[in-house]
Amino acid sequence: MSAQNPANGTVEQPASEHWLERPEAGGWFAIWLIRFIGLHFGRGFARLFLYPITLYFYLRRGPERRASRDYFRRLSGRSGSARQVMRLIHAFASTILDRVFLLARGIDGFRVTTRGVDELHRQLDRGKGVLLLGAHVGSFEVLRVLATRRPDCKVKLVMDKSKTPALTALLESLAPELADSVIDTARGGMDIVLALSEAAREGAMITLLGDRGRPHELMREVPFLGSKAPFPTAPWQIAALLEVPVVLCLGMYRGGNRYDLVFETLAESVQLPRTGRAAALDAHIRHYAARLEHHLRDAPFNWFNFYDFWQPQPMAEMPPVAQVAVGHARAA
Numbered sequence: 001m002s003a004q005n006p007a008n009g010t011v012e013q014p015a016s017e018h019w020l021e022r023p024e025a026g027g028w029f030a031i032w033l034i035r036f037i038g039l040h041f042g043r044g045f046a047r048l049f050l051y052p053i054t055l056y057f058y059l060r061r062g063p064e065r066r067a068s069r070d071y072f073r074r075l076s077g078r079s080g081s082a083r084q085v086m087r088l089i090h091a092f093a094s095t096i097l098d099r100v101f102l103l104a105r106g107i108d109g110f111r112v113t114t115r116g117v118d119e120l121h122r123q124l125d126r127g128k129g130v131l132l133l134g135a136h137v138g139s140f141e142v143l144r145v146l147a148t149r150r151p152d153c154k155v156k157l158v159m160d161k162s163k164t165p166a167l168t169a170l171l172e173s174l175a176p177e178l179a180d181s182v183i184d185t186a187r188g189g190m191d192i193v194l195a196l197s198e199a200a201r202e203g204a205m206i207t208l209l210g211d212r213g214r215p216h217e218l219m220r221e222v223p224f225l226g227s228k229a230p231f232p233t234a235p236w237q238i239a240a241l242l243e244v245p246v247v248l249c250l251g252m253y254r255g256g257n258r259y260d261l262v263f264e265t266l267a268e269s270v271q272l273p274r275t276g277r278a279a280a281l282d283a284h285i286r287h288y289a290a291r292l293e294h295h296l297r298d299a300p301f302n303w304f305n306f307y308d309f310w311q312p313q314p315m316a317e318m319p320p321v322a323q324v325a326v327g328h329a330r331a332a
Contacts, residue, residue: 037049061306116265119265133247133266153204158182208235213232220233246270246284247265247266270284
């Protein structure tokens with residue numbers, strides 16, 4: 001249950017209900033088993049194992065199952081059926097498996113369609129760096145397709161390696177050079193801000209997921225799939241701090257070996273004046289959420305937030321921008 005603070009009307013979320021409290025899906029054994037099978041027997045054979053894996057997680061992970069049903073209810077007005085939920089879990093498992101092959105063998109064997117890439121090239125050609133804002137939607141790993149087309153541009157992944165240790169270890173074993181492209185937020189402090197600033201000066205593509213926040217992080221509630229949902233403000237404050245444009249990046253899974261890699265400019269620049277900062281943040285976040293909703297309605301089996309995404313979170317006071325950058329980066 002959530003508790004409302006009568007003093008300010010905010011809703012406080014118990015830690016046990018937060019997405020950070022959910023265990024890493026699969027664990028070491030399952031993740032490394034699928035790696036072994038995939039690399040030694042091929043993608044087609046490995047995909048056969050996704051069916052029992054899907055059934056196992058559908059039966060054993062009640063909170064994720066209920067959250068998925070709620071997602072489909074918000075999407076279509078009807079609670080998700082068992083078939084829909086299992087199809088969603090299967091799609092998620094498919095993208096995890098595909099990471100193995102994308103990292104180990106590149107894009108060979110995949111059909112990747114790109115949309116809006118010319119717009120991204122235009123932003124990169126300015127030499128200021130770009131904040132690529134994704135979400136836990138589809139597969140962010142297909143961004144590697146772009147890296148093959150713009151070898152002159154570095155890709156910097158902002159992530160917390162300690163959050164999913166099994167998956168992180170797997171990915172680095174497949175592509176050791178990946179470690180050099182990660183801004184590991186676990187190191188904390190102003191080191192994160194300095195690393196982000198250096199990446200922007202180098203004209204890099206700084207990738208960040210902008211749909212989840214940590215407990216007590218500054219969030220703003222905006223309309224999303226029929227009701228208000230909390231989104232973190234930090235990506236926009238980071239963009240304002242670095243003075244870089246924000247480009248939406250989604251790798252929508254289309255089944256089989258097919259992906260759509262979508263780029264859309266969300267903001268040429270982010271201005272957050274002291275007066276009216278909350279309104280400016282709301283406008284940016286509302287636009288981001290609206291574009292997520294658009295793409296999810298087009299490809300609904302790409303929503304990989306397996307928790308109560310619409311659960312209200314406490315609205316904290318507005319801290320300095322640099323502090324926001326550090327706090328959110330740890331959740332990426």
